[in-house]
Amino acid sequence: MRSHSSIAATALMLLGVRAAVSSESDEAALTDMTSECTPYSYAPVAAAESQFPPIWTPVSAMVSKSDAGYAKFISINASIPNIAPKGVLGVPDQTIVSGYNPADPDCWWTVTQCVTPKVSGVKGDIAAAPEPRTLGYGFDDGPNCSHNAFYDYLTEKNQKATMFYIGSNVLDWPLQAQRAVADGHEICVHTWSHRSMTAFTNEQAFGELWYAMQAIKLVTGVTPTCWRPPLGDVDDRIRYIAQQLGLQNILWKYNSNDWAVNTTGITEATVQGNYDALIAAVGAGTFDTTGAIMLTHELNNYTMQTALDNYPKLAAAFDHIVPVGVSLNKTQPYVETNYTLPSFDAYNAARASGGSSSASSGSPAASGGSGSKSGSAAGNQATGGTSAGFVLQVSTLTLGLVVLGAALAL
Template sequence: MLPSSSAPAAAAASLLLLLAGVVRADGTEQSEAAFTGSWSSPSPSPPFLATPPDAPLADPNQECAPYSYGPVSAAMSASPAQFPAIWQPVSALLSSDSEGQAKYNAIKGNIPNIQPKGTLGVPDSAILDKYNGASDPDCWWTASTCTTPKASGVQPDVAAVPEPMTLGYGFDDGPNCSHNAFYQYLADKKQKATMFYVGSNVLDWPLQAQRAVADGHEICVHSWSHRSMTAFNNEQAFAELWYTQKAIKLVTGYTPTCWRPPLGDVDDRIRFIAQSLGMYNVLWKYNSNDWEVSSGAATPAEVQANYDALISAAGSGTFATAGAIILAHELNNYTMQTALDNYPKLASAFKHIVPVGVALNKTQPYAETNYTQASFAEYIGSASSSSTNSSSSSSSSGNKNSTSAQAAGDSGALSIRSGSVISATLVVVMGVVAAVVA
């Protein structure tokens, strides 16, 4: 548990800011891990899609090298600023952001009167210790795993999918600069997923975010700085979501209508704010805990046991009347490789694996009306005809763009290198925030 005194909390906040500051330090990512693989932009390209050589995406040894992308560079260097500092928790809406200010002013009088549970994204364990989890007046997921709001007019969370024997498939914390082979594996399997993107990552790695749209994945919001959402005040929480939506819109051309709170930390106050921005909340009931391996809080064996438990539940008929949603991550090479290792098992255990929005029949996943995704019936019909769930292994030997798997002498398995700066930083941040619920 985090100490309840203000001094340790302030120290934790300072640590978070210090860690965030190393993410885009010049040159630090030149030696980042490259999850072996490459990408060529689709033909024809969407009109917003940048193409190499704007960034060295075609070379797995260079895909994590820092690069400049015109629209992002212009937005970040504009005066007045269009976005807050990357990886810093948002302390307030930008004074120059008249659109954001107007939207916030229009809703702030209706936000449920629930006090923040920390300061600037850092949770206060004393609040959790004193909170009445039995009556749970705030429907605070961290305290009670509540998903049915107590506040009037607030939409319930999506923690499962309604379709039997169906897995709502998705990954948090992207886009990861080294995700090309992971995404190529999914593309080769004709498998789409829901990607919960951190706003700061989107501006750090815009071309990687664009690939998700080009590949047909569904993009959702995962906050700006990946802090505890209930530990922000109203304006800060609004800004964390608002600027992430704006970043995704800038880079991809689309505004998400779904989101997931980091660590699941949400209450009715935060739900209302997100709902006011046109987003519904996606949680889960099956947690791989894959992100905890890098911090030492979990072992690979424990993560595999979590995957195996989900697979076993599918085999025992647990999902005969309604499906499941799994929590997994695009965080680092380990989490992506583990997802690949388990994909064939999941495909054998579940009748269908689909993006969450597809399972909910949300054919318009973005605020813009010029994009539609398949309904559930359309998706599974297409998957069936293309043998999405055909027998396969977690090897990338079928990835025509893989450049070093065989050379690594790993019998076709993807070659894994050392962890990335972004991944390591985010794991530590997640660990500090998660301490309040330990």
């Protein structure tokens, strides 16, 4: 079976598309989706390709028994909670789901939305912004190759967010990933291949996190200390593994369901209704003591456009919209100490005064060059509405990207 990147590369070659960018600033300046989603070369990724599993392929085992990742896994394996995988290679076993003990011994979020672990020493999940009338703002599944209009809008609004990046997407679209750091957003891990984490063995689950962390470090120069499980699928075994890698688990209590639009009975009206319900809850006093986190996505043109369309309404309803890390007063978001986020008070004071709310940094981004990795994350692009003059456009790549969308569908 071909990887998503090879499918993408083939489709794009058939469309006669060629690479033409060499730096993050070059990529960020592009305004046409055809250009944004053109595969390009990046030397650090090409040089390190053998150190990673095939992109978009679930981690079946650690790539090398002699690297630091495998040594780290061996050092923690004996202490991992004795909870059996709930599926095979990232695919859930529905008989396990349906037959799961209702007492919830594993604190399995998928079934019970449990966020307080049952295993001693395992830290609880973050599912809400702790500050009152505050939205912990973030987006899953990036970096999307065509996200420039979306990120431009956030820049215009001096708005930072938490970006939950998939490792395979980062290697597909490294310059787009670098933009998150350049723009002052917070990056968290969203695994290597975006599969159900409780359906992996210990080694596989470790690898899904490890390789995503290494991809982000390779491309951006920073190592995240936060993560979000795809579909929220986590139990105490997976929490423990993530904790040993220094990753704080970020979940949510409100779900836009934007990723599922036009599938499983979810319509655009359903998604808008979910946004409207969150906004109404602010007015009803639901968040007067503790804020909110809503699940939204950078997945495709529709999800990004919907976020743009709803941003003014969210900003009018909430007192503060901040990255999740800022809501937690987590001023050091990465392992590297040369990069800091502002505190909650400092972030909001800067916005109120019209100053920059950006993070401060040394020079975390990796250097670029030429090499090979073709992009594949551009699937499912769709038309949208408008917001503050921004429209996420569909280009002549649309037909080819529809094909890719089918291949990349969640």
